[in-house]
Each structure stands twice: as C-alpha cells, then as structure tokens.
Amino acid sequence: MQSPMTQPATAAPPVTPYALIGGEPGVRRLVESFYDAMETDPAFAALRAIHAPDLMPMRARLADFLVQWMGGPRIYAERHPGRGCVVSAHRPIPIDARLADQWSACMRQALTTAGVAPELGAVLDPAFDAMCQGLRNAPDGGDRNG
Numbered sequence: 001m002q003s004p005m006t007q008p009a010t011a012a013p014p015v016t017p018y019a020l021i022g023g024e025p026g027v028r029r030l031v032e033s034f035y036d037a038m039e040t041d042p043a044f045a046a047l048r049a050i051h052a053p054d055l056m057p058m059r060a061r062l063a064d065f066l067v068q069w070m071g072g073p074r075i076y077a078e079r080h081p082g083r084g085c086v087v088s089a090h091r092p093i094p095i096d097a098r099l100a101d102q103w104s105a106c107m108r109q110a111l112t113t114a115g116v117a118p119e120l121g122a123v124l125d126p127a128f129d130a131m132c133q134g135l136r137n138a139p140d141g142g143d144r145n146g
C-alpha cells in the first residue's frame with residue numbers, strides 16, 4: 001500500500017482568473033464591454049481619441065492578450081508573433097495620469113457591465129489599475145488629445 005506521501009498528486013486544474021471568468025467567452029464579453037464603454041461614454045473620450053478609428057482589431061488583440069494574462073492558452077503569443085511585451089507596445093504612446101486613469105476606470109465599468117463576479121472583479125480591478133499606472137510614461141497633461 002502506498003503511503004500518502006508517495007501517492008501521485010491528483011491533477012486538479014489550477015484555479016485561474018481565466019477559469020473563474022468563464023474561459024474565452026467570459027474574457028471576450030469583458031473586452032466587448034470595455035470597448036463599448038470607450039466608444040460611447042464621454043468620460044473616456046481622450047482614451048478613445050488615441051485609438052484607431054476601427055476598434056475591431058483591438059477588440060481581438062486585447063481579448064487574446066487577456067486570455068493569456070489570466071492564465072488561459074497562450075493565444076496572444078501564437079496569433080501575434082513578435083509583438084513583444086505590453087510595456088514596449090505602449091512605449092510610443094504618451095500615457096499620462098489622465099489616460100491611465102481613464103483606461104482603469106473604463107475597465108472597472110466593463111467588469112460590472114460584463115457581469116464579472118464581484119469577488120473576481122475585486123481582484124482584477126487593482127491588478128488592471130497597477131498595470132495602467134506602470135504604463136505611465138508622460139508627464140501629466142503630456143498627451144495631446146482633449
């Protein structure tokens with residue numbers, strides 16, 4: 001008889017934000033809510049202004065990125081080879097405190113609109129905000145839009 005120490009570990013799937021949000025459909029729902037808010041809410045006008053007129057490519061790119069970031073399959077790396085990291089992708093974009101705060105607030109709104117469980121939202125919201133603040137690379141008032 002095997003002792004408990006030598007029994008093979010049961011392969012319980014890891015509990016990831018990706019699993020908790022409902023997999024890829026849950027992530028895509030969040031991203032749709034995010035860009036819907038960016039397109040319609042005047043509170044995010046400056047953020048909208050620095051994005052391309054057509055948000056369809058970004059809807060796909062951010063969803064692919066978040067699938068991977070939340071612990072799902074590595075589809076961002078596969079579908080967008082050579083894109084580099086998020087920090088280098090944002091280096092050419094002047095991001096001041098106002099733009100960082102708009103991104104963060106837009107995502108906070110999307111977490112609610114998309115129906116993400118409040119307990120998960122309470123973990124994701126500060127994580128998104130920390131990322132936004134870390135991406136700031138321009139002095140306040142440094143962006144030229146609005």
Ligand code: HEM
Pocket residue numbers: 047050051052053058061062065080083086089090093095099100101103104128131132133135136
């Ligand atoms: C700090 C505030 C942020 C601003 C102002 C910002 C702005 C932008 C803009 C203007 C683009 C290019 C959009 C286009 O081509 O239409 C972009 C791309 C992107 N952003 Fe952000 N972003 C911010 C934060 C974030 C965060 C927190 C994430 C991840 C959670 C993120 C993920 C991405 C991704 C994955 C891309 C596509 C990069 C690529 O494949 O080239 N962004 N962002």
